[in-house]
Amino acid sequence: MRTPLPLRAGLSALVAVAVIAAPATVAPARAQAPDAQAPDAAPPGLQPPDGLPPGVRPLPDLPRPDPRAPTLGEPPAELPSARPHLPPGHPETDQQTAGRPEPKAEPSLDSLFADLAAAKDDRRAGQIADQIQRRLAASGSATIEVLMGQAQAAIGAENLPLALDLLDAVTRLQPDFAEGWSRRAAVHYQRDDFGKALADLEHALALEPRDWRTLVGLGVVLRTLDRDEAALKAYEAALAVHPRNEETKKAHDDLAAEVRGLEL
Numbered sequence: 001m002r003t004p005l006p007l008r009a010g011l012s013a014l015v016a017v018a019v020i021a022a023p024a025t026v027a028p029a030r031a032q033a034p035d036a037q038a039p040d041a042a043p044p045g046l047q048p049p050d051g052l053p054p055g056v057r058p059l060p061d062l063p064r065p066d067p068r069a070p071t072l073g074e075p076p077a078e079l080p081s082a083r084p085h086l087p088p089g090h091p092e093t094d095q096q097t098a099g100r101p102e103p104k105a106e107p108s109l110d111s112l113f114a115d116l117a118a119a120k121d122d123r124r125a126g127q128i129a130d131q132i133q134r135r136l137a138a139s140g141s142a143t144i145e146v147l148m149g150q151a152q153a154a155i156g157a158e159n160l161p162l163a164l165d166l167l168d169a170v171t172r173l174q175p176d177f178a179e180g181w182s183r184r185a186a187v188h189y190q191r192d193d194f195g196k197a198l199a200d201l202e203h204a205l206a207l208e209p210r211d212w213r214t215l216v217g218l219g220v221v222l223r224t225l226d227r228d229e230a231a232l233k234a235y236e237a238a239l240a241v242h243p244r245n246e247e248t249k250k251a252h253d254d255l256a257a258e259v260r261g262l263e264l
Helices: 005-031 091-097 109-118 122-137 142-156 160-173 178-190 194-207 212-224 228-241 246-263
Strands: none
Touching: 109 122, 109 228, 122 178, 142 160, 142 178, 160 178, 178 194, 178 212, 194 212, 212 228, 212 246, 228 246
């Protein structure tokens, strides 16, 4: 039996009204449930303030620093030593330094010249002579060292005028440096200026009379000037300082033979 159209229309309208009204009747029941709570809800006492979206928990308040607490202050400029400073002679200091070799003091020029004169063999004499030469060549001035190096390079290049200018500056800036006078005397000799060479050698020997190289140079200049007796004495003085210098011995012996032959 078919339902009349007016009745079917009334039933459809009734169903539509029931569907629309259904959420309004169910929602209050959920809100009134005693134990229901949103999973992201903040615990009691930490309710989100106004302005935060639902479900966002505020950070807990950080503890405020105690003004009475001590501060670190500025770091020390230098950390204290882990070990206290102990005075010399303390037993622990002696234990720390035991076994350490003490620095060897550099020998004086006087002791080096004494050892050179008493050397028992040529090898030892050569070692001592090298030490003395290094000591005499040390001016203690960076400027003088540069000038001396440049002068030596000029001599090697046979630029004697330049070498002479440089050595003039050396003797002017450091007049007590015997090596400068001796080196300039060699340049004067190469320029055949024997008078100036002799004067510079005498000045150098006044500053350091034990330099056997300067004494030998003096003997060479004196022999060039035909002053053989004076040259022989200069060679003898050089051998008294460095008895094992073979070149000096030969120059002395050759000149001594000539002088004796003239005497005979």
